[in-house]
Each structure stands twice: as C-alpha cells, then as structure tokens.
Amino acid sequence: MATETHEAVGEGLADATGVAAHGADAAPGMPQLDFSTFSNQIFWLMVTLVVIYFVLSRIALPRIAAVLAERQGAITNDLTAAEDLKRQAVEAEDAYNKALADARAEAQKIVAEAKEEIQAELDAQIAKADAEIAAKSAESEKAIAEIRATAMENVEVVAKDTAGEIVRALGGKADASTVDAAVNNRIKG
Amino acid sequence: MATEAQGEEGGLVFHPMDQFIVKPLFGDGAVGMFTITNVTLWMAIAVLAIVGLMVLATSRRGVIPSRGQSIAELAYGFVYKMVEDVAGKDGVKFFPYIMTLFMFIVTANFLGLVPMAFTTTSHFAVTGVLALLVFFTVTIVGFVKHGTTFLGLFWVASAPLALRPVLAIIEVISYFVRPVSHSIRLGGNLMAGHAVVKVFAGFAAIAVVSPLSVVAITAMYGLELLVAFIQAYVFTILTCVYLKDALHPSH
Numbered sequence: 001m002a003t004e005t006h007e008a009v010g011e012g013l014a015d016a017t018g019v020a021a022h023g024a025d026a027a028p029g030m031p032q033l034d035f036s037t038f039s040n041q042i043f044w045l046m047v048t049l050v051v052i053y054f055v056l057s058r059i060a061l062p063r064i065a066a067v068l069a070e071r072q073g074a075i076t077n078d079l080t081a082a083e084d085l086k087r088q089a090v091e092a093e094d095a096y097n098k099a100l101a102d103a104r105a106e107a108q109k110i111v112a113e114a115k116e117e118i119q120a121e122l123d124a125q126i127a128k129a130d131a132e133i134a135a136k137s138a139e140s141e142k143a144i145a146e147i148r149a150t151a152m153e154n155v156e157v158v159a160k161d162t163a164g165e166i167v168r169a170l171g172g173k174a175d176a177s178t179v180d181a182a183v184n185n186r187i188k189g
Numbered sequence: 190m191a192t193e194a195q196g197e198e199g200g201l202v203f204h205p206m207d208q209f210i211v212k213p214l215f216g217d218g219a220v221g222m223f224t225i226t227n228v229t230l231w232m233a234i235a236v237l238a239i240v241g242l243m244v245l246a247t248s249r250r251g252v253i254p255s256r257g258q259s260i261a262e263l264a265y266g267f268v269y270k271m272v273e274d275v276a277g278k279d280g281v282k283f284f285p286y287i288m289t290l291f292m293f294i295v296t297a298n299f300l301g302l303v304p305m306a307f308t309t310t311s312h313f314a315v316t317g318v319l320a321l322l323v324f325f326t327v328t329i330v331g332f333v334k335h336g337t338t339f340l341g342l343f344w345v346a347s348a349p350l351a352l353r354p355v356l357a358i359i360e361v362i363s364y365f366v367r368p369v370s371h372s373i374r375l376g377g378n379l380m381a382g383h384a385v386v387k388v389f390a391g392f393a394a395i396a397v398v399s400p401l402s403v404v405a406i407t408a409m410y411g412l413e414l415l416v417a418f419i420q421a422y423v424f425t426i427l428t429c430v431y432l433k434d435a436l437h438p439s440h
Contacts, residue, residue, distance in 0.1 A: 032311070048233075
C-alpha cells in the first residue's frame with residue numbers, strides 16, 4: 001500500500017513537471033513520447049489501415065457508388081417519364097380543344113343548314129300562299145266583273161223596259177227599237 | 190483510490206496523461222511489437238465500426254436508403270466531393286486511400302470520446318505515421334507524374350528573380366515541416382482536449398467545485414465532439430491539398 005502511494009506521488013510529480021520517463025517500467029510524463037510503445041502502435045495501425053483500405057476499396061465504396069449511380073439513374077428515368085407524361089397531357093389537351101372546336105363548328109354548320117332549310121321551306125310556303133292569294137283575288141275580280149256586267153245588262157234591260165212603259169203610259173206609241181236606241185244612247189252618254 | 194487520494198495531503202491527484210498509457214491487454218509485461226494492447230483493442234473497434242457503417246448498413250443497397258446507409262452515403266459524398274473539388278478530377282483515383290484515412294481518423298476520434306476509451310489518434314506514433322504516409326505518397330506521386338519538374342513547386346516562377354532562392358528555401362522547409370504540423374495538429378488537439386477533460390474530472394473530487402467541474406466537463410465534451418470531426422476534416426482536406434500540389438505542381 002505504502003509503495004503504491006509512493007509510486008502514485010512520483011507519477012503525479014512527473015506528470016506535473018512534465019519530466020519524461022524516470023525508469024523503464026515507470027510511466028513517463030507523456031505516454032506519447034514513450035518510444036518503447038511506438039513499434040506496437042505502428043504495427044497495429046498498419047494492420048488497421050490495410051484492413052480498412054481493403055474493406056472500403058473492395059466492398060463498401062463500389063457498393064455505395066453503385067447505389068448512388070442507380071439512384072441517379074432512377075431519378076433521371078423518372079424525370080424523363082414525367083416529361084413524357086406531361087407532353088402526353090399537353091397533347092391530350094390539344095386534342096380535346098380541337099375536338100371541342102370541331103364540335104362547335106359542326107354545330108354551327110347544322111344550325112346554318114337548319115336555318116337555310118327552314119328559310120327555303122318558308123320561302124316556298126310564302127310563294128305558294130302568294131300564288132293562292134293571287135289566284136283567289138283574280139277569281140274574285142272575275143266574279144265581281146261578271147256581277148258588274150250582269151248588273152249593267154240588268155240596268156239596260158230595266159231601263160229599256162222602264163222607258164217603254166213610261167212612253168206607253170204617257171200615251172205615246174213606243175217603238176221598241178227607237179226606245180232601245182235612245183236608252184243605249186243615254187247609257188253611253 | 191478515493192481513500193488513497195485522501196491519504197495524500199490535499200487529496201487532489203491529477204493523472205491527466207494516464208489515459209494515454211499503452212498497456213498490454215492480457216497480463217503485464219513489456220509492450221512488444223506484436224503485443225495485443227489497448228491500442229489493438231480500440232483500433233479493432235474502429236475497424237468494426239467502419240465495417241458496420243460502410244458495409245453492414247449498406248448491405249440492403251436500397252435506392253431509398255435506410256438511416257445507416259444515409260450516413261455511409263453522406264460520408265462517401267463528403268470525402269468524394271472534397272477530393273474532386275480540391276485535388277481535381279485526376280485525384281479521384283486516390284479517393285479510396287483518402288477515404289481510408291478519413292474514416293479511420295473520424296472513427297478513432299469519436300471512439301476516443303467514449304468514457305474509459307483509449308484514443309489511438311492522440312498518439313504521435315499514430316498521427317505521425319498517417320502524416321508520413323501522406324507525405325511519402327504525395328512526394329512519390331509528384332516525382333512519378335512530373336519527374337524533376339515537380340521541383341518547380343519550390344521555384345516560385347511568379348516572384349522576382351532575386352527573391353526566388355529565398356522563397357525556394359522557405360518552400361523546401363515548409364514542405365518538410367508539413368508532416369510534422371500535419372501529425373501534431375491532429376494528435377495535439379486530441380491529447381489536449383482529453384487531458385483537459387481529465388483535469389476537470391480531477392477537480393470534481395472537491396465537493397465545493399464539483400458542480401462547476403461537471404459543467405466544465407460537459408462543455409469540454411461538446412467542444413471535443415466538434416474537434417473530433419473538425420480535426421479529421423482538416424487532416425483529410427490538407428491531404429487533398431498536398432495531393433493537388435503533387436498532381437498540379439505549378440503555382
């Protein structure tokens with residue numbers, strides 16, 4: 001116990017003052033400068049480095065490089081696929097717009113056609129109606145003219161009869177032809 | 190230990206550096222080259238952690254990653270981009286090498302923050318070897334790729350002729366100091382942080398200051414988490430910068 005304490009004090013002193021090794025078996029002030037351990041450290045360091053180098057260069061680094069490349073590839077593929085889909089969407093939109101415009105034009109055409117058809121029919125009907133009206137009015141005019149003519153004749157007949165009667169009533173002798181001539185003359189005049 | 194500490198006058202015993210002692214895992218004896226020590230244990234744990242993250246977590250190879258796979262991919266992308274941006278396209282073939290350094294340092298740094306853990310990257314033996322590996326790799330790559338024109342790195346053609354020899358000396362010195370600063374930056378940062386945490390922990394033995402000490406340890410621990418990542422990042426990006434010098438030596 002006592003010797004241990006003594007050693008500890010000695011070590012503490014050596015540490016405090018920075019005095020380097022004071023014996024082969026005693027711990028030096030700075031273990032870093034204890035050259036007796038250098039060969040051991042260097043040997044194990046070289047072993048460690050060689051192992052790490054082989055593990056990294058043979059297994060780890062190619063694997064990580066492959067994973068990174070694969071991921072990059074996947075990202076690139078996805079991006080191109082997205083671009084493709086986007087283009088398709090644009091195309092679909094264009095097609096839709098075109099279809100819409102076509103449909104609109106078609107509708108306009110149908111409307112115009114219908115309008116034209118209706119107009120033509122209307123015109124035909126109007127013409128037919130006009131013709132009918134014209135025929136009817138012509139007929140009516142003829143009928144009126146006939147009525148007028150018959151009325152004129154009747155007037156003549158009545159006038160001649162009346163004139164003859166008047167002449168007879170007045171005591172004159174009514175010559176039929178003279179009366180007719182006189183009446184005709186009057187009517188004309 | 191507590192009674193022992195009280196037995197000494199004052200009762201305050203700091204052993205901030207004890208955590209860095211390399212000791213055999215089985216029995217006590219001298220630490221030989223092939224002895225299985227705590228260094229071995231924590232390096233093995235680091236290897237297992239890296240295998241778990243980079244191999245097991247990615248075993249599904251999901252196009253939609255799991256959490257673990259995301260972290261592995263993040264680490265991969267982080268270092269890959271760093272190598273590509275700093276060292277250029279032709280630096281990419283050094284990517285597995287730089288990834289090894291980064292993964293080892295970052296894993297060892299974070300494992301060192303586990304309580305009772307041994308921090309392998311706080312030893313200059315380790316960081317020095319890492320830095321020297323980078324130094325020699327860069328130097329050899331430079332000479333193999335560019336031959337003697339690689340020496341143009343030290344001959345600043347854009348400076349006035351009279352200044353060039355002076356600059357060349359400075360450049361040569363700075364080139365050879367690189368591995369030193371490279372290794373001490375990493376090891377020193379980790380060692381200092383861990384030692385400070387231990388010192389604060391030592392103060393916790395005094396009842397009056399122990400709450401303050403616990404708060405300080407918590408704050409230091411947060412800082413150390415930051416340092417653990419930043420030092421790994423700095424080490425890696427400096428490796429990329431040095432590699433860039435070797436691949437494109439013209440200023």
